[in-house]
Amino acid sequence: MPQPPHERDVRGTPSTGGGGTSRRSGPGCAPRKGTVRCPTGGDRSAPPKVDPSIVHSSDRPGKSLNITIDDGPDPVWTPKVLEVLKENDVKAVFCMIGPHAKAHPDLVKKVVAAGHKLCDHTVSHNTAMDKKPEGYQSEQILDAQKMIEDAAGGAKVEYYRAPGGAFSPYSRQLAADHGMRPLGWNVDSKDFERKGTNAIVRTVENEVREGRPTVLFHDGGGERSQTVDALKELLPWMKEQGYGFGFPQR
Template identity: 55%
Template structure:
């Protein structure tokens, strides 16, 4: 089942509830969980690039839940946020759901206690770059490298010893270089297949 992506900064409690309930309903409905990568032309899996990076991590963008059984994967973007992250965590806890939190480095640096709370409650951590530059795919490779690796370092500093296993490009602006940089840094490129677009409806009841 597809990975769903939501924005913490603009996420409202109602959509958080809907996301958590969606996970439970789809898991119970018998939708098979598959591992998938983006194999479109010019991307890993198409034959024009290697399938794995220097660290042996796949370069393809993971877009579907990869666990055994019948699952949907929920990802929470753009946090941590002192208003919304605790609310999202509470909804996930109430529904016995784990998620992947794609964190912006500067926000992890500003709210390290929230990074620690997310990790302590058993959720995955994902690097969402230093400051969420959605034009990264048009920037030099050295700039992309700093955004990716410095973002990861900021998250790791908040929770020493906890792995950051994924990298999500801001706005999905992946490049072959950014995927290779992430993989070499121990992170699988993480995409999504369902976008609830809650970020487009801030403040709705």
């Protein structure tokens, strides 16, 4: 599976993430008597209004970080990540790939039961999403949302993260129209490069010190023992530095 580069439109324009004012909600999605008709089939209750700009800031006041975990759930690594988070009393956002969530509903439910939040990371993890037709983007986002919510047994997906940061004005508005805030990152642990636990720790420590609140890790897409070990070091260190932990603003 292709691994994400740095998010394309985080740095420089963190509040807008590329702009755009499209109000379309995707092919086949039209308001109808208080519901939204979607291409995934069936009617859904209309979601609350959500800001379509890419969010990085925390909903917790003061010195705070958002921990985000991508590309799972994975039957080997997600439980290990959950255990480290539990040991440190830290909540995170799990950005899940739709078919992975569908294949492992028990893990999705464990994530929710532990108090973590859910994020849509598409069906196919295509890092060229922003170059694809709107119909493709709609299917990737809305089908994944349904897979994750079905696996969760009722919990809502509150965020959307484009693979590799490949947001488009259309995809951001589509996600917002379906109750999901577009979610960026501005600290990339680069754990997918697997250069060693120490390299991951150094990268995060250096970038967090620059006042960037949203940190990206992975629990899927490959062997993640270095990520687990890095989290074991980083979460206590973050607390020692006076950081608290919140969720990205909605």
